[in-house]
Amino acid sequence: MFQSDLFDAVPLDLVQDAESGIRYLPDVVPQATAHAWFALALGQVTWGNQRRLMYEREVDVPRLMAHFSLDAPDLPEPLMEAAVQVGAIAGAQFNSVGLNLYRDGNDSVAPHNDKTQGLVQKAPIAILSLGATRRMTIRAKSGKGRTLNVDLHAGSVIVMSYASQFTHNHGIPKMSGVDGARISLAFRCFDAATLKQR
Numbered sequence: 001m002f003q004s005d006l007f008d009a010v011p012l013d014l015v016q017d018a019e020s021g022i023r024y025l026p027d028v029v030p031q032a033t034a035h036a037w038f039a040l041a042l043g044q045v046t047w048g049n050q051r052r053l054m055y056e057r058e059v060d061v062p063r064l065m066a067h068f069s070l071d072a073p074d075l076p077e078p079l080m081e082a083a084v085q086v087g088a089i090a091g092a093q094f095n096s097v098g099l100n101l102y103r104d105g106n107d108s109v110a111p112h113n114d115k116t117q118g119l120v121q122k123a124p125i126a127i128l129s130l131g132a133t134r135r136m137t138i139r140a141k142s143g144k145g146r147t148l149n150v151d152l153h154a155g156s157v158i159v160m161s162y163a164s165q166f167t168h169n170h171g172i173p174k175m176s177g178v179d180g181a182r183i184s185l186a187f188r189c190f191d192a193a194t195l196k197q198r
Contacts, residue, residue, distance in 0.1 A: 010026065011025050014138055015138065019162060022160045022161065022170075025089060026156045028155060028156060029128065030155065035154070037078045038183055041130065042101070042183065045101075046066065047065065063102050063108065067198065070097060082128055089157060090126040092126070092189055096187070096188045099183060100184045101181060102134060102181060104178055108174045108175075112171060113166070114165050117194075119189060123162060123189035127160075127185065127186045128187070130182065131181050133178075133182070135151050135173065135175060136152055140167060
């Protein structure tokens, strides 16, 4: 098991591959800016509650969600500013952002890989964290090796390579003692045809 130090403010190479692997980058956004962006996103985004089939019954997805093309005329503040700043760090020109609102420690997302259909090949995926600290788990799909646990602090970014979606799963487990909500901004590069359909 690997766990990032709560006070460790250095970049971490979590997974290595032929592309950029999976990297944790702390303090990409200053705390004051991260706090302001959290408040703006919380208040300006229209959050949706989705339902999915699980074990032959329909259940609520345990978080709230939203999605925007970055050229949308109704793009809420501060998503474009965040996209430009995160894109400069990740070395990508993102055109889409998916948002998740984890209202408290009971909200979660099961281990998964991002769907690659429609994504620009070799373009990274970058996730900016705002609000409360939550833990991300990362594990090889082969089941070999250790589970990596990294605490995602406000203003930090996880950058995941396209290739890593075929080799590793990541998730946000339920967590007791979480003080407040977390918003994740997941920036992606979709091809033009897919972006028009979203």
